[in-house]
Amino acid sequence: MLKSLAVLGLVTILPAGALCAQTEVSVALGVTGWTPLVHDYVVQSIDAKPSPGPTIALGIGHSIAPRYTAGVTVSYSSSALRGNYGTTSSDLGHVRTFTAMGTVGGHVSGALHWQAGAGFLHYFHDSQAGFLAGSGTTRLLMGGGLNFRRPMLAHWDLLATANYDFHRFSSPDLRSHGYTQSQGVQRIALLLGLARGAR
Amino acid sequence: MSHRSIAAVALAAGLAAACADIGAPTRADLYEWRKVVGTDTLSFHWPQSFLPVRIWAEDSDSLPNDADASIAQWNHVFLYHEYAAVRVDDSTTADVIVREAAPPAGDDILLSRWSLGSMAPECQATTLPNIDDTRQAHLPMHIYITARFSTALASTQACLALTLTHEIGHTLGIFAHSSNPNDIMFANPAVGRPSARDANTAEVLYHSPANVSPVPGR
Numbered sequence: 001m002l003k004s005l006a007v008l009g010l011v012t013i014l015p016a017g018a019l020c021a022q023t024e025v026s027v028a029l030g031v032t033g034w035t036p037l038v039h040d041y042v043v044q045s046i047d048a049k050p051s052p053g054p055t056i057a058l059g060i061g062h063s064i065a066p067r068y069t070a071g072v073t074v075s076y077s078s079s080a081l082r083g084n085y086g087t088t089s090s091d092l093g094h095v096r097t098f099t100a101m102g103t104v105g106g107h108v109s110g111a112l113h114w115q116a117g118a119g120f121l122h123y124f125h126d127s128q129a130g131f132l133a134g135s136g137t138t139r140l141l142m143g144g145g146l147n148f149r150r151p152m153l154a155h156w157d158l159l160a161t162a163n164y165d166f167h168r169f170s171s172p173d174l175r176s177h178g179y180t181q182s183q184g185v186q187r188i189a190l191l192l193g194l195a196r197g198a199r
Numbered sequence: 200m201s202h203r204s205i206a207a208v209a210l211a212a213g214l215a216a217a218c219a220d221i222g223a224p225t226r227a228d229l230y231e232w233r234k235v236v237g238t239d240t241l242s243f244h245w246p247q248s249f250l251p252v253r254i255w256a257e258d259s260d261s262l263p264n265d266a267d268a269s270i271a272q273w274n275h276v277f278l279y280h281e282y283a284a285v286r287v288d289d290s291t292t293a294d295v296i297v298r299e300a301a302p303p304a305g306d307d308i309l310l311s312r313w314s315l316g317s318m319a320p321e322c323q324a325t326t327l328p329n330i331d332d333t334r335q336a337h338l339p340m341h342i343y344i345t346a347r348f349s350t351a352l353a354s355t356q357a358c359l360a361l362t363l364t365h366e367i368g369h370t371l372g373i374f375a376h377s378s379n380p381n382d383i384m385f386a387n388p389a390v391g392r393p394s395a396r397d398a399n400t401a402e403v404l405y406h407s408p409a410n411v412s413p414v415p416g417r
Contacts, residue, residue: 038221038278039220039221040221040223040278040279041223042226042402042403042406043403043406043407044406046279046406048278048279083278083279083280083281085279085406086406088247088281089247090247090250090279090280090281091280092279092280130277130278130279130280131278131279133275169221170221173278174221174278177224177278177398178224178395179221179222179223179224180221180222181219181221181222182221183219183220183221184219184220
């Protein structure tokens with residue numbers, strides 16, 4: 001994961017001239033909101049839900065047609081995870097995720113662009129208890145979003161992004177406790193950053 | 200089918216996949232965990248503000264290692280951190296004290312696991328939750344555990360280990376015994392770890408009202 005981030009980070013700090021005219025790179029910071037990772041019922045309703053957490057996203061794309069691009073976006077997010085039931089809120093530690101998505105995108109109108117893609121999301125966890133104990137888990141991911149890009153400096157554009165994605169969550173520990181199927185989890189990320197390259 | 204129809208079907212399938220909940224186990228298979236004392240029924244679980252519960256084990260035979268294993272087994276039962284325990288090195292800060300000794304005489308509620316000679320003669324134990332008439336549990340709780348034969352024997356070591364898991368089950372709030380010998384909370388336990396029924400009982404216990412409150416005693 002760190003290697004991927006480092007490679008994309010290096011690409012973003014390359015001089016603009018080193019980039020192919022049809023290639024764009026971006027870096028953005030923001031926040032990701034979640035629906036519950038697990039919705040359960042034991043006498044009372046239980047939600048295990050990450051709180052909105054900081055997110056960093058790096059992207060690289062290349063024009064594949066006059067109005068379309070294809071690329072890769074990776075992101076890293078960290079959130080506090082809490083179990084909520086009745087009037088109780090329990091501390092389940094932190095959930096950290098790394099996401100890699102292959103994307104295609106296009107122009108909507110003006111400075112607005114769309115993108116959609118699929119990839120994977122990996123959960124890390126640092127607690128020895130709870131449903132993410134032990135090793136993490138990797139899930140398939142689908143999503144899309146809108147980008148607003150406005151020229152700001154000679155080579156840099158201001159980038160505002162709203163992304164939505166969803167995946168089906170489960171973990172080895174949940175399965176060992178008798179849980180079947182998986183939980184639909186939706187996320188929305190609002191990011192602000194810089195982009196340069198193809199416009 | 201038109202492209203628009205295909206897109207609509209795909210969107211509907213995607214939304215259904217994104218929203219569906221996980222299939223949770225029913226946890227219907229459980230046993231009574233409350234302690235009936237006279238006309239009163241005592242129900243206890245540790246509040247979140249007391250977690251992790253601090254357990255001190257006397258450095259005698261394999262007691263510290265057994266305590267670590269027992270704590271790990273019970274911690275693993277709880278998916279949402281309703282209960283968690285750690286072993287501490289300082290007995291003066293402990294919420295639960297485990298000693299390899301016979302229990303003192305007294306009139307406290309005893310949650311005992313006395314070995315039945317023909318079934319498991321190797322060890323015996325007693326848990327004292329120190330609950331008074333006002334339904335307050337004065338900490339620390341005490342677990343007394345003793346071997347009846349040499350602790351060099353593998354069977355005695357196994358008995359001490361599973362009995363300690365049983366007694367820690369009492370301190371987390373299972374104040375009664377299971378009638379099923381496959382459960383660790385069976386009065387004379389023979390299994391090495393909490394069963395699915397033990398886990399169901401513990402989880403339901405922690406989502407049910409308690410009428411006994413812990414009171415720091417130190």
